[in-house]
Amino acid sequence: MxxxxxxxxxxxxxxxxxxxxxxxxxxxxxxxxxxxxxxxxGNAGMVVPSHIVPLASPGMISKGISWMLSSKSPFYIQPRLDKKLIEWCLLFYRNSNSKHVQKSIPFLKGISLFSKQLYMEFIAEHDNGNINFQDRGLLMLYKSREGENEEIEFSHLAKKSGIEVEVLGKEDIRKLEPHQEVDVRGGIFFPDDAHLSPKxxxxxxxxxxxxxxxxxxxxxxxxxxxxxxxxxxxxxxxxxxxxxxxxxxxxxxxxxxxxxxxxxKLPMMGGKGYSFVLPNNPQLMQSSILTEARVSQSPYGEKVRFGGTMEISNKADHVNLNRVKGIFESIKAYYPEFKAEFPQEDQIWKGMRPCSPxxxxxxxxxxxxxxxxxxxxxxxxxxxxxxxxxxxxxxxxxxxxxxxxxxxxxxxxxxx
Ligand SMILES: Cc1cc2nc3c(=O)[nH]c(=O)nc-3n(C[C@H](O)[C@H](O)[C@H](O)COP(=O)(O)OP(=O)(O)OC[C@H]3O[C@@H](n4cnc5c(N)ncnc54)[C@H](O)[C@@H]3O)c2cc1C
Structure with a gap:
C-alpha cells in the first residue's frame, strides 16, 4: 500500500x-x-465554538488603521512593496463587510460545533490524554463603553445563531475570579467554550x-x-x-x-503572535479575552499563559519586544493585583497564524x-x-x- x-x-x-x-x-x-x-x-489553547465571526469583518479596517499608528498595538502590517501582500490586503478589504460575516456564520458554526464534539470524544477515548482540558467556558472582558457595545452586539449575533451566551456584570465576574480584582465594566460569557494545553x-x-x-x-x-x-x-x-x-x-x-x-493560487499570509507563561499569582481561574487589548489569558493552575498581537509579517523569527510589552501592560490594566514580571526574551513564544484573506x-x-x-x-x-x-x-x-x-x-x- x-x-x-x-x-x-x-x-x-x-x-x-x-x-x-x-x-x-x-x-x-x-x-x-x-x-x-x-x-x-504555544497558542492560547482555546476551543471556541463561540467564534462564528471571521477575522475579515466590518470595523476591522478602521480599527486596523488606527492600531497601525502605535508600536504596542495588537495589530500591524509590515508595509512593503510585495505583490502577494498587496493582493491579500485588497481581498481582506473586500471581505470586511457584514454580508461576508452573515454568509460565513453557518459554515464556521457547523465546523466549530463538530470540532468541540470531536474534542469531547478524543478526551473520553484517551482518558483525558493529560492535555489539561478545562471545559469551563470563555469570558470576553471589556473595560470601555465602546468595547461593551461591540461585545453586546456580538452576543446578540451569537444568540441569534443558537450559541449559548450570558452577559455578566462585575459581581458575576467576581464569582468566576474569586482571588483578585478584575477592573472591567463587564463581560460576555460563552459556557460551551473550553481551553487546553496546546503543548x-x-x-x-x-x-x-x-x-x-x-x-x-x-x-x-x-x-x-x-x-x-x-x-x-x-x-x-x-x-x-x-x-x-x-x-x-x-x-x-x-x-x-x-x-x-x-x-x-491560495492567498495566505502569516499573522505573527506572541505568548508567554507567568506564575499564576493571585490565581486566575477563568480563561478570558481582554477584548480592547486583544489579549488572551489561559490559566493552568499554578501557571497562566498570556498571548496576543497579529503582525502580518514575513519575518517569522523576529520578536518585536514593543508588541510583547503591549500584551504585558494590558495584564495590569485588567488585573491590577496580578504580580507580573516581564518575561525573559528566550521565554517569549512566537507563532505564525495561517491567515486567509x-x-x-x-x-x-x-x-x-x-x-x-x-x-x-x-x-x-x-x-x-x-x-x-x-x-x-x-x-x-x-x-x-x-x-x-x-x-x-x-x-x-x-x-x-
Ligand atoms: C498568540 C496566538 C494565540 C492563538 N490562540 C489560539 C487559540 O486559543 N485557539 C485556536 O484555535 N487557535 C489559536 N491560535 C491559532 C493557532 O495557533 C493556529 O491556527 C494553528 O496552530 C495552525 O496550525 P497548523 O497546523 O495549520 O499550522 P502550523 O502549526 O504552522 O503547522 C504547519 C507546519 O507545516 C510545516 N511546513 C510548512 N511548509 C512546509 C514544507 N514545504 N515542507 C514540510 N513542512 C512544511 C511547518 O514547518 C509547520 O510545522 C493562536 C495563534 C497565536 C499566534
Missing part, C-alpha cells in the same frame, strides 16, 4: 494523521521544522501517532511533486522522492507555496488534482478546528461525505 503523505506537522496535520490512521491508512507526516515548536505549541496536546498526539505506526519525518522539506495527468504520483522532498497514494496539505501559513507548486480556512479537494486535499488557513482558530479538519480530510480521502458544509471553505475560491 502506498502511503498518504501529510505535509505539515502542526496541530492540523497531526489530527489529520490521527483520523487517517483510524481509517487504516499508512501515513507519513513530513515537516520542514523540528516538530517541537510551531504555531500549534501537552501536541506532545501527546505525536507519541500516540508513532505508537500506532504513523511515521513522523521532521527536518524534511517538500520541494515539489511528481505529477500525472490528474493525480500526484510522488512528493519530492529535500531527502528524495516518496511515492504516494494521496496528499493532505496542512502546511499552515506556508500552504500558499505548496499550492503554487501545484499550479494554483476572508478569515475562513481552506478545507477540501485541491483544484485539478484528484488525490490532493488542503486543510489550512485557520487563522486564530487552528487549534479549535483541528479535529474537525482532520476528520473531514480523512473522510474525503476515503470518498466519504461528512456532515459539515464545506462550500464556504472551498480551496479553489481564489485559484484562477
Amino acid at each position: 502506498k502511503p498518504t503523505i501529510v505535509i505539515g506537522g502542526g496541530i492540523v496535520g497531526l489530527f489529520t494523521a490521527y483520523f487517517l490512521q483510524k481509517e487504516g491508512e499508512e501515513v507519513i507526516v513530513i515537516d520542514k521544522g523540528d516538530m517541537e515548536e510551531n504555531c500549534s505549541t 501537552d496536546l501536541y506532545q501527546y498526539l505525536k507519541q500516540y501517532l508513532v505508537k500506532n505506526g504513523v511515521v513522523l519525518k521532521s527536518g524534511v522539506r517538500i520541494t515539489g511533486f511528481e505529477k500525472g495527468a490528474d493525480k500526484v504520483k510522488a512528493v519530492i522532498t529535500s531527502e528524495g522522492k516518496i511515492d504516494c497514494k494521496q496528499v493532505m496539505v496542512c502546511a499552515g501559513s506556508w500552504s500558499g507555496e505548496i499550492a503554487k507548486m501545484l499550479g494554483f 476572508d478569515g475562513l480556512p481552506y478545507i477540501g479537494k485541491a483544484p485539478k488534482w484528484k488525490n490532493v486535499a488542503f486543510g489550512a488557513g485557520h487563522s486564530m482558530m487552528g487549534l479549535s478546528l483541528a479535529p474537525a479538519t482532520g476528520k473531514i480530510l480523512a473522510d474525503l480521502g476515503k470518498g466519504k461525505e461528512g456532515e459539515v458544509k464545506l462550500e464556504g471553505f472551498a480551496v479553489d475560491r481564489y485559484a484562477r
Whole structure:
C-alpha cells in the first residue's frame, strides 16, 4: 500500500494523521521544522465554538488603521512593496463587510460545533490524554463603553445563531475570579467554550501517532511533486522522492507555496503572535479575552499563559519586544493585583497564524488534482478546528461525505 503523505506537522496535520490512521491508512507526516515548536505549541489553547465571526469583518479596517499608528498595538502590517501582500490586503478589504460575516456564520458554526464534539470524544477515548482540558467556558472582558457595545452586539449575533451566551456584570465576574480584582465594566460569557494545553496536546498526539505506526519525518522539506495527468504520483522532498497514494496539505501559513507548486493560487499570509507563561499569582481561574487589548489569558493552575498581537509579517523569527510589552501592560490594566514580571526574551513564544484573506480556512479537494486535499488557513482558530479538519480530510480521502458544509471553505475560491 502506498502511503498518504501529510505535509505539515502542526496541530492540523497531526489530527489529520490521527483520523487517517483510524481509517487504516499508512501515513507519513513530513515537516520542514523540528516538530517541537510551531504555531500549534504555544497558542492560547482555546476551543471556541463561540467564534462564528471571521477575522475579515466590518470595523476591522478602521480599527486596523488606527492600531497601525502605535508600536504596542495588537495589530500591524509590515508595509512593503510585495505583490502577494498587496493582493491579500485588497481581498481582506473586500471581505470586511457584514454580508461576508452573515454568509460565513453557518459554515464556521457547523465546523466549530463538530470540532468541540470531536474534542469531547478524543478526551473520553484517551482518558483525558493529560492535555489539561478545562471545559469551563470563555469570558470576553471589556473595560470601555465602546468595547461593551461591540461585545453586546456580538452576543446578540451569537444568540441569534443558537450559541449559548450570558452577559455578566462585575459581581458575576467576581464569582468566576474569586482571588483578585478584575477592573472591567463587564463581560460576555460563552459556557460551551473550553481551553487546553496546546503543548501537552501536541506532545501527546505525536507519541500516540508513532505508537500506532504513523511515521513522523521532521527536518524534511517538500520541494515539489511528481505529477500525472490528474493525480500526484510522488512528493519530492529535500531527502528524495516518496511515492504516494494521496496528499493532505496542512502546511499552515506556508500552504500558499505548496499550492503554487501545484499550479494554483491560495492567498495566505502569516499573522505573527506572541505568548508567554507567568506564575499564576493571585490565581486566575477563568480563561478570558481582554477584548480592547486583544489579549488572551489561559490559566493552568499554578501557571497562566498570556498571548496576543497579529503582525502580518514575513519575518517569522523576529520578536518585536514593543508588541510583547503591549500584551504585558494590558495584564495590569485588567488585573491590577496580578504580580507580573516581564518575561525573559528566550521565554517569549512566537507563532505564525495561517491567515486567509476572508478569515475562513481552506478545507477540501485541491483544484485539478484528484488525490490532493488542503486543510489550512485557520487563522486564530487552528487549534479549535483541528479535529474537525482532520476528520473531514480523512473522510474525503476515503470518498466519504461528512456532515459539515464545506462550500464556504472551498480551496479553489481564489485559484484562477
Ligand atoms: C498568540 C496566538 C494565540 C492563538 N490562540 C489560539 C487559540 O486559543 N485557539 C485556536 O484555535 N487557535 C489559536 N491560535 C491559532 C493557532 O495557533 C493556529 O491556527 C494553528 O496552530 C495552525 O496550525 P497548523 O497546523 O495549520 O499550522 P502550523 O502549526 O504552522 O503547522 C504547519 C507546519 O507545516 C510545516 N511546513 C510548512 N511548509 C512546509 C514544507 N514545504 N515542507 C514540510 N513542512 C512544511 C511547518 O514547518 C509547520 O510545522 C493562536 C495563534 C497565536 C499566534
